Every structure is written in C-alpha cells, then in structure tokens.
Amino acid sequence: xxxxxxxxTVIALILCVLGIxxxxxxxxxxxDRYWQLTYQRQILWVIMGLFIFSITxxxxxxxxxxxxxxxxxxxxxxxxxxFVLGVVRLGAQRWLKIAWFNFQPSExxxxxxxxxxxxxxxxxxxxxxxxxxxxxxxxxxxxxPLLFLSVPLYLIVEQPDLGSAVMIMMIFVIMxxxxxxxxxxxxxxxxxxxxxxxxxxxxxRDYQKDRLIVFLNPNIDPLGAGYxxxxxxxxxxxxxxxxxxxxxxxxxQLYFLPESHTDFIFATFIEEWGLAGGFVLLGLYYxxxxxxxxxxxxxxxxxxxxxxxxxxxxxxxxVFINVAMNLGLAPVVGIPLPLMSYGGSSLFSTxxxxxxxxxxxxxxxxx
Amino acid sequence: MPRIxxxxxxxxxxxxxxxxxxxxxxxxxxxxYKELSRKNCIRLIPQPGRRGRILDRHGDVIVDNMxxxxxxxxxxxxNNPDQVLSRLSRVTGKDNAALKRAYRQNFVxxxxxxxxxxxxxxxxxxxxxxxxxxxxxxxxxxxxxRHYPEGELGAHVLGYLGEIDRWRLTKLADYGYNTKDIVGFxxxxxxxxxxxxxxxxxxxxxxDRKGRFVRMIGFRPAQGxxxxxxxxxxKIQRIAxxxxxxxxxxxxxxxxxxxxxxxxxxxxxxxxxxFVEKDIAAVQALFNDPKAPLFNRAVSGAYPAGSLFKLIxxxxxxxxxxxxxxxxxxxxxxxxxxxxxxxxxxxxGTQNLIGAIARSxxxxxxxxxxxxxxxxxxxxxxxxxxxxxxxxxxxxxASGFIPDPRWDKVYKRKTWYDxxxxxxxxxxxxxxxxxxxxxxxxxxxxxxxxxxWPHLIKDVQGRxxxxxxxxxxxxxxxxxxxxxxxxxxxxxxxxxxxTSYLLASLPVEVAGKTGTAQxxxxxxxxxxxGFFPFEKPRYALCVxxxxxxxxxxxxxxxKEIIADMCSGGVL
Numbered sequence: 040x041x042x043x044x045x046x047x048t049v050i051a052l053i054l055c056v057l058g059i060x061x062x063x064x065x066x067x068x069x070x071d072r073y074w075q076l077t078y079q080r081q082i083l084w085v086i087m088g089l090f091i092f093s094i095t096x097x098x099x100x101x102x103x104x105x106x107x108x109x110x111x112x113x114x115x116x117x118x119x120x121x122f123v124l125g126v127v128r129l130g131a132q133r134w135l136k137i138a139w140f141n142f143q144p145s146e147x148x149x150x151x152x153x154x155x156x157x158x159x160x161x162x163x164x165x166x167x168x169x170x171x172x173x174x175x176x177x178x179x180x181x182x183x184p185l186l187f188l189s190v191p192l193y194l195i196v197e198q199p200d201l202g203s204a205v206m207i208m209m210i211f212v213i214m215x216x217x218x219x220x221x222x223x224x225x226x227x228x229x230x231x232x233x234x235x236x237x238x239x240x241x242x243x244r245d246y247q248k249d250r251l252i253v254f255l256n257p258n259i260d261p262l263g264a265g266y267x268x269x270x271x272x273x274x275x276x277x278x279x280x281x282x283x284x285x286x287x288x289x290x291x292q293l294y295f296l297p298e299s300h301t302d303f304i305f306a307t308f309i310e311e312w313g314l315a316g317g318f319v320l321l322g323l324y325y326x327x328x329x330x331x332x333x334x335x336x337x338x339x340x341x342x343x344x345x346x347x348x349x350x351x352x353x354x355x356x357x358v359f360i361n362v363a364m365n366l367g368l369a370p371v372v373g374i375p376l377p378l379m380s381y382g383g384s385s386l387f388s389t390x391x392x393x394x395x396x397x398x399x400x401x402x403x404x405x406x
Numbered sequence: 407m408p409r410i411x412x413x414x415x416x417x418x419x420x421x422x423x424x425x426x427x428x429x430x431x432x433x434x435x436x437x438x439y440k441e442l443s444r445k446n447c448i449r450l451i452p453q454p455g456r457r458g459r460i461l462d463r464h465g466d467v468i469v470d471n472m473x474x475x476x477x478x479x480x481x482x483x484x485n486n487p488d489q490v491l492s493r494l495s496r497v498t499g500k501d502n503a504a505l506k507r508a509y510r511q512n513f514v515x516x517x518x519x520x521x522x523x524x525x526x527x528x529x530x531x532x533x534x535x536x537x538x539x540x541x542x543x544x545x546x547x548x549x550x551x552r553h554y555p556e557g558e559l560g561a562h563v564l565g566y567l568g569e570i571d572r573w574r575l576t577k578l579a580d581y582g583y584n585t586k587d588i589v590g591f592x593x594x595x596x597x598x599x600x601x602x603x604x605x606x607x608x609x610x611x612x613x614d615r616k617g618r619f620v621r622m623i624g625f626r627p628a629q630g631x632x633x634x635x636x637x638x639x640x641k642i643q644r645i646a647x648x649x650x651x652x653x654x655x656x657x658x659x660x661x662x663x664x665x666x667x668x669x670x671x672x673x674x675x676x677x678x679x680x681f682v683e684k685d686i687a688a689v690q691a692l693f694n695d696p697k698a699p700l701f702n703r704a705v706s707g708a709y710p711a712g713s714l715f716k717l718i719x720x721x722x723x724x725x726x727x728x729x730x731x732x733x734x735x736x737x738x739x740x741x742x743x744x745x746x747x748x749x750x751x752x753x754x755g756t757q758n759l760i761g762a763i764a765r766s767x768x769x770x771x772x773x774x775x776x777x778x779x780x781x782x783x784x785x786x787x788x789x790x791x792x793x794x795x796x797x798x799x800x801x802x803x804a805s806g807f808i809p810d811p812r813w814d815k816v817y818k819r820k821t822w823y824d825x826x827x828x829x830x831x832x833x834x835x836x837x838x839x840x841x842x843x844x845x846x847x848x849x850x851x852x853x854x855x856x857x858x859w860p861h862l863i864k865d866v867q868g869r870x871x872x873x874x875x876x877x878x879x880x881x882x883x884x885x886x887x888x889x890x891x892x893x894x895x896x897x898x899x900x901x902x903x904x905t906s907y908l909l910a911s912l913p914v915e916v917a918g919k920t921g922t923a924q925x926x927x928x929x930x931x932x933x934x935x936g937f938f939p940f941e942k943p944r945y946a947l948c949v950x951x952x953x954x955x956x957x958x959x960x961x962x963x964x965k966e967i968i969a970d971m972c973s974g975g976v977l
Contacts, residue, residue, distance in 0.1 A: 217409055276431045276439020290443055309432065317428045325421045332414050348413060355417050359424065366427040
C-alpha cells in the first residue's frame with residue numbers, strides 16, 4: 040500500500056463495491072425483474088470501468104497534451120449530437136443512445152475540460168519549469184479560455200443540465216486558480232459572475248427556479264419540488280449513529296426517496312449505515328482526493344500537476360455537490376456521487392480520470 | 407506551491423463541513439427525522455368500535471348502533487385533490503366546495519386518510535365502491551353510528567352524543583379521553599359514558615410511497631362498549647310520553663321500594679338523532695328554543711310545590727303531636743293572620759286532617775303550619791328529601807330550595823311572621839322542589855317510611871352493580887304518622903269530595919295528592935303525585951305540568967297514564 044497508484048485502485052474498488060451494495064439494497068425488492076437486476080448491471084459497468092481504468096493507467100498521459108484539441112472537438116461533436124439526436128429522459132435531453140448504452144456526454148465533458156485547461160495553462164516542454172501563465176494578459180489568461188468554454192457550456196445549459204454547467208464553471212475557476220492566472224483577473228471574473236448572477240434567474244427554467252426556491256425552504260412545496268429534499272433529509276436523519284442496517288432503511292426500501300440508487304444514493308447509504316458509515320465514506324473520498332494531491336505535489340511537469348489537481352478538483356466538487364444536495368445544503372441538481380451512483384457514464388468518466396491520475400504517478404518517474 | 411496547499415486546505419475544509427452537516431442531521435436532529443421516517447411509512451387504519459347499547463329493564467333496545475359509511479380520500483394517492491374531489495362530488499351529489507373545505511379541515515398528513523363526507527347513503531357507497539377501478543384515491547369506511555329506533559322517546563334520560571368539549575376534556579383527560587372523542591351529553595349517555603364507551607382499535611401497517619400495503623406491524627381489535635340496562639320500562643315510558651303529549655311538564659314513574667325509575671318524561675323534548683346527523687341548523691334551533699327542549703324538567707327543574715307541601719306539614723304536626731286525628735279546624739273560605747287574609751280555594755267547613763288532605767284545605771294547613779312553626783316545617787321538608795339533590799344518576803340535578811327561618815334570621819336579618827309561615831305551609835313563597843324530589847317524597851308514603859335513591863341504571867352488560875347503589879335511608883317518622891297521611895292520600899281519590907276523585911273510577915286503587923302552585927303573572931303549575939295500588943304499591947307517580955293550570959289538569963293526565971297502564975297489561 041506504499042504505492043499511491045495501488046491505494047487509489049483499492050479505494051476506488053471499495054467505493055464501487057459500497058455502491059453496488061447500496062444499489063442492491065435499493066432495488067432488490069422492486070417487483071420488476073429489470074429493476075431487481077440493476078445491481079448486476081452496475082457490476083458490469085464496474086468491470087468495464089476497471090478495464091478502462093487499467094488501459095488509461097497504462098496510457099502515457101503526456102499523449103493527452105497532443106490530443107487535447109481533438110478531445111475538445113470530439114466532445115463538442117458529442118454535445119451537438121445530443122442537441123440533435125439526444126434521448127429525452129426525465130424532461131431533459133442529456134443522453135446519447137449508443138447501441139444499447141445511454142451515454143451522458145456531459146460527464147465526459149468535465150474531464151475533457153480538465154485536460155484541455157491543463158494543456159492550455161502549461162508549457163509543452165517538461166523542462167520549462169517557469170510558468171508562462173503568470174505573464175499572460177487578460178486576453179490569453181481569461182477571455183480566450185472563456186471563449187473555448189462558451190459553446191459547450193451553452194449546449195449543456197440548453198439540454199438542460201444546469202448542475203453540470205455550474206460544475207464546469209467551477210472547474211474552470213479552479214483551473215484558473217491552480218493554473219496560476221493572476222489573482223486579480225480571477226477576482227474580477229468571480230466578481231462579474233456574482234454581479235450578473237441575479238440576471239441569470241430569468242434564464243432559468245421553471246423547474247430550476249422551483250428547485251432553488253425549495254432549496255431555501257423545502258416546506259413550500261412538500262409534495263412537489265421539495266419532496267425529494269425532505270425525504271432525503273429524513274432518510275439521512277433517521278440513520279442515527281449506526282444506521283438501520285443493510286436492507287432495512289425504510290425511506291429507500293419503501294420508495295419514499297426517489298432516485299435512491301442514483302443521485303440520492305448517499306442518503307440511502309447513510310440511512311442504512313448511519314453516521315459511522317458516513318464517516319467511513321467521506322473519509323474514503325477524502326483519501327482518494329488526497330492521493331491525487333500527493334501525486335500533484337510530487338509532479339514537476341506542469342501539465343501533469345495541473346491535470347492531477349484538476350481531476351482532484353472535479354472529484355471533490357462532484358462529491359461535495361452531491362452530498363450537500365443530499366443533506367439539503369445545496370439545491371437539487373443532477374450530479375451523481377462518483378463511483379457509487381448507478382450509471383455507466385459517470386462511472387466510466389470517473390474511472391477514466393482515476394486511470395489518468397494513476398498514470399501521472401507512474402509516468403512521472405520517466406522524466 | 408501555495409495555491410496547491412490552499413487547494414488542499416479547501417478540500418479538507420469542504421469534507422469537514424460535509425461531515426458536520428451529516429452529524430447535524432443524523433445526531434442532533436436524528437430523533438425528529440426518525441419520527442418522520444416512522445410516520446412516513448406507518449399508517450394507522452382506525453377500526454372504530456361500537457358504542458354500548460342502552461336497553462330497557464326487559465332487555466328491549468332503546469338506543470342502538472347502525473352502520474354508516476364515511477367517504478375518505480387518501481391524499482398520498484393523488485397529486486391534485488381538486489380533481490378527485492370534484493369527481494366524488496359529482497357522484498355523491500354533495501357540494502364540491504363543502505368537500506374541499508372538509509378536506510382542508512381534516513387533512514392531517516399525507517399518509518392518513520381524510521374524511522370528506524360522513525354518513526353517505528348506502529346506494530352511493532355502493533356506486534363509489536364500483537367506481538374504484540377507474541377512480542382511485544378514496545375509500546369507503548363503515549362506521550357504527552348511534553341509532554335511535556324510538557326517536558324522541560326518553561331523550562332526556564338517554565342524552566345525546568357529541569364531540570367532547572373543553573370542559574369535559576380537562577375533567578376526563580386522565581381517564582383516556584382525547585380531543586375529538588365522541589362522548590355523551592346529558593342523561594345516561596353522559597353518566598355511564600365510561601361503560602358505554604368503545605375502544606377504537608386499529609391496524610398499523612407499513613406502506614410504501616404510494617400507500618400500498620407492505621406488511622402488517624400491529625393489530626388491536628376494536629372493543630365495543632358495554633351495553634347498559636336501564637330501569638326504564640319502554641311500555642310505561644311510551645304511555646307517559648304519549649299522555650303528556652305536547653304539554654310542557656314532566657312525568658316520573660318509579661318503583662317506590664327500590665327507586666327504580668320506570669319512566670321519566672320531560673316535555674318539550676328533542677330527537678337525539680339530530681346530533682348524530684350533525685344537522686347544525688337543527689342543533690342550533692334546539693339550543694336557542696325559548697321552550698328549552700334540552701332541559702330535563704323532571705330532574706333539573708325546580709318549581710314551587712304548592713299543596714304537595716301539605717304532606718310535610720301533616721307529617722310534622724302529627725309527629726310533634728301538634729294535632730291528632732281528632733283535631734279539627736273550620737274553613738270558612740279563608741284565614742286572617744295579622745292584617746292579611748289568606749284565602750282557601752273553597753269553603754270546606756269543619757274537618758280533620760284526613761278530610762283536609764283529601765280536599766286540600768288551605769285553612770287547615772295554615773293553622774297547622776302556624777302551630778308547627780316554620781323551623782320544624784323546614785326540618786321535616788329536609789327529612790323528606792327536599793332541599794338537597796335526590797342523587798339520581800343524571801347530571802345537573804336541581805336541589806330545590808326550602809327556606810330556613812333560622813338561616814334567614816342570621817344572614818338576611820329577616821323576621822319570620824306567621825303570615826310567612828302560612829304561605830310556607832302551602833308550599834308557596836320561596837319553596838322550590840323538583841319533580842324527582844316529589845316522586846321520592848310520595849314514595850316514602852308508599853313504602854311506609856324509606857327515602858329511596860331514584861336511579862336509572864339496572865346493570866352493566868348483565869353484571870350487577872347494585873353494590874355501587876346509594877342505600878335508601880329510613881325517614882325518622884313513625885309508622886302511625888305515615889299510616890294516617892296515607893289514609894288522607896287515599897281519600898284524595900276515594901272521597902267524592904277529594905281533589906282527585908276522578909281517579910276513583912280506575913280499576914286500581916290509587917292514592918295521591920294534587921297541587922296547584924301559584925306563579926305570579928302566569929298560569930299556575932299543576933302537580934299530581936301518587937302511588938298505586940294502594941295496599942301493595944308498585945308504582946309511585948309524579949305528574950308535573952308547567953303552567954298547566956291546576957292540579958286537576960295534572961290528575962287528568964295521571965288518570966290517563968294509569969288507565970293505559972292498566973289496559974296495557976303493565977299493572
């Protein structure tokens with residue numbers, strides 16, 4: 040366990056297994072055979088995801104430097120395809136049907152942006168230790184990256200997938216910060232966003248407004264928009280210290296909590312395992328992110344360091360938004376809990392990112 | 407690397423915040439959320455119990471229950487209550503707005519069914535039940551409802567049912583009563599609510615989000631209340647009720663030896679079913695009626711006794727040897743005491759006690775009363791059960807009033823003159839008695855010296871509860887005195903000049919006394935108290951007519967009642 044790469048692999052595997060256990064607990068009692076087999080499908084995704092993980096962890100991350108614009112173009116194409124051919128589910132057009140697999144490109148977009156900005160803010164040469172970014176003017180440091188961001192962001196907002204859009208914006212800001220963009224540019228940018236935030240209200244869809252309102256007070260509409268958040272809080276709160284035990288959480292077992300195997304898997308996990316389980320789970324996620332930061336700290340290649348930090352930021356943002364939403368501390372947005380929530384797209388892109396992380400740790404020694 | 411360190415710190419901070427948020431929900435607010443979680447998935451399905459029936463002394467049903475159907479909607483099974491309610495309103499024919507209002511008022515929580523319409527017709531219940539496949543979100547719940555097969559009969563004795571009020575709740579909360587409980591008001595329903603009261607049972611089931619049954623957690627069967635048997639005799643009650651007809655007043659028929667009340671009527675009456683149907687307008691009308699139909703005149707009413715009071719004077723004077731059977735007074739139509747002349751209602755000439763009772767001569771009793779003195783009159787009235795409640799098992803009994811000269815002297819500084827005594831002697835002035843007290847008083851002469859406890863309860867579900875009965879008390883009056891007064895009472899009917907001679911034609915020997923109580927400005931009250939058969943009394947009777955004109959009118963009613971009792975095979 041001395042090797043950071045092995046630790047990441049082990050932690051990721053534990054989290055996947057906890058996810059499968061929770062998914063089984065949530066779906067095994069449903070009448071429908073398709074539902075009952077949800078956990079088996081998740082096992083399949085995990086196996087496939089681990090395959091992707093092992094490939095990317097052996098694929099030299101430096102190659103991504105060269106591919107980054109192609110990757111950018113590729114996700115742009117995917118988002119256009121979603122816009123044109125996307126599958127409409129739950130009132131949103133976020134999915135692409137590839138054979139039998141519904142793929143959600145916005146999951147991949149986050150990772151691609153991390154790669155893209157890591158590329159943008161770092162020098163090509165490994166030996167060029169000094170950062171160019173610090174000398175960048177406003178155009179090259181802020182406006183150009185923002186321009187690259189704008190089209191995909193617009194497409195994601197149009198899906199609509201506000202959660203992913205907000206997350207990409209946050210990743211962007213974090214990448215600017217970690218990419219050593221001048222602090223005053225960053226502060227001006229954040230100030231502008233905050234200033235124009237109230238205007239954004241008018242561009243929100245009704246259900247998004249509802250979600251924001253019920254986030255402030257869930258009891259306004261306990262049966263409609265506030266229902267999920269109330270049920271989620273009940274599930275978490277009823278867990279107590281040690282939880283109600285596996286397969287015995289009533290909130291999820293009796294379907295009071297919707298989306299209990301995807302976005303709200305954290306709530307069902309806490310209901311069954313309690314605060315103790317929550318401590319272990321959050322601890323595992325922190326350890327995972329911590330390994331990434333350790334890798335970044337040891338990497339002297341700017342691209343690799345920025346990439347590793349970006350992946351850490353992406354992971355911890357996802358965990359934070361999802362858990363905060365489960366706790367009622369953030370509005371309900373469709374951000375899954377990495378590695379645990381049911382669904383291939385999220386699992387694949389997370390394992391892909393972890394694979395890159397492991398590879399940074401492995402390839403670093405080469406230079 | 408300061409930015410990386412900063413980033414590391416922020417990540418750690420964020421995870422700390424998440425953990426604290428988690429601890430806040432699951433530990434600090436854990437109890438609240440556990441409770442909410444339990445409420446979410448556990449639904450109580452009430453199973454209403456049956457309130458005990460009320461039977462008469464022969465076991466015939468006076469108050470019963472019948473099944474009614476309540477329409478309940480299940481809020482957890484639909485999103486839009488308006489839509490379901492308007493569909494239901496079309497089927498049941500009830501007002502849509504009323505249903506919505508009921509829904510809003512009765513809504514407790516998502517998982518608890520809401521009663522929107524009570525007591526719907528059987529036909530509509532069946533129609534609704536058949537609609538279930540296409541329109542979900544409601545249930546029809548059978549519920550036992552109080553049923554009065556006899557209508558108004560004995561309404562005051564039985565009482566009515568209603569939702570518990572604040573005052574009763576504070577009193578009864580310790581005995582397991584809750585808000586919204588249905589309890590008895592007045593009559594046996596209130597007095598024996600403890601026995602009659604049912605225990606509602608219920609199923610607690612675990613349900614899923616859509617309210618579908620998952621498994622049963624607990625079951626408590628509903629327990630019906632206990633049936634109580636009253637001493638009422640439906641036959642006599644019906645006779646008394648029909649003979650009093652729409653006159654105002656009260657009738658009590660009682661067993662003179664043990665105080666079992668066989669009939670008790672108070673008119674005007676009311677139909678207790680009005681309270682079950684929740685007919686608000688009708689209930690309001692009852693409460694606002696100036697004739698006070700809810701008021702039980704037989705027990706809660708206190709009226710001047712009139713000539714009935716002469717029995718007390720007679721007993722007291724004989725006991726104290728102020729007079730004996732040879733004492734005679736001459737009635738010349740009145741008596742002057744001081745400067746005031748007290749009139750008799752007729753000119754009776756010379757007569758002894760027996761004749762004076764028979765003819766109800768005022769002059770005789772003015773003189774006897776003055777001989778006896780007001781203090782002794784008061785004492786004998788109290789010995790015969792006046793001025794205090796009889797203890798009958800009905801609520802809000804009147805205790806009446808007998809003036810006490812000694813009390814008056816001390817507290818009101820009032821000097822008691824012979825004129826006051828004369829008025830006192832014929833039961834006028836401040837004297838107030840209730841019909842129940844009069845029935846007990848005549849029972850003393852019927853059973854030769856025992857003051858019985860009038861009561862309505864016979865047993866509870868076949869179990870004898872006579873141990874809880876109040877013991878009858880011996881009246882400290884000699885047998886010979888009672889025999890003498892009895893002779894007088896018999897002569898009231900038997901003597902052709904007696905005030906109730908019209909009762910002589912009855913096939914049963916009746917003894918009794920009439921009374922006409924003057925009321926200023928209005929028609930006098932009419933009284934008749936009596937017992938029959940004379941030798942072995944089985945019934946004591948008290949007829950009271952509020953502003954009924956005279957004792958004669960009361961004895962006419964008494965005659966009709968006794969005649970019907972004879973022909974009806976009760977005697």
